[in-house]
Amino acid sequence: MTRKTLRPVLVLLLAAGLLAGCSRNDVGGSGDQGYVAGKGVITSVASADRKTPGPVEGSTLDGKQVALSDLRGRVVVVNVWGSWCPPCRAEAPMLGQAARDLAEQDVAFLGIDSRDPSKAAAQAFVREKRIPYPSIYDPSGKTLLAFRGTLSPNSIPSTIVIDPQGRVAGSVLGQVSRTTLDDLVDDARGGTGS
Secondary structure (H helix, E strand, O other): OOHHHHHHHHHHHHHHHHHHHHOOOOOOOOOOOOOOOOOOEEEEOOHHHOOOOOOOEEEEOOOOEEEHHHHOOOEEEEEEEOOOOHHHHHHHHHHHHHHHHHHHHOEEEEEEEEOOOOHHHHHHHHHHHOOOOOEEEEOOOHHHHHHOOOOOOOOOOEEEEEOOOOOEEEEEEOOOOHHHHHHHHHHHOOOOOO
16 A cells, blocks of 8 residues: 555544544443443332332441431432542532422432442542432442342432332432432322422
């Protein structure tokens, strides 16, 4: 090949490589991020079809013990997040405000900090984003196994809404909006409204 014909071939190969790099996560795969990015899939479960997860419990970022079962009788919003996750950073201020707003309606929030290698980074995230609810520190992601057989939070972020009977009532795989969150909370409490 001559220099004249080699140059267009190299340009085409370079362009193909750039396009492939930009689309590596368009199908929700993990790519080289180290996690599966959710696409905002929303699921609501009819009351008759809801299942109870296994034990969701652990040590919080400030060293206290917490268990989902301690919150039975209330609607609980469980948010799975990581300080390294851009969509988690984007939704965190809304979730903090929702927790403050919905506390008056006896809605509890619980975070699961998944796969953060540093507790200090997770604690800084909570301070920076003004998160008012506890989060289980779960660097291995083991806590999420409790949701097997229900609407598993298999992407980060994920939000799971638990009904007052302790059953999974709905979820969002990916970043959640306030409107969707409010609708899922309302469904979990049986459509009684706010």
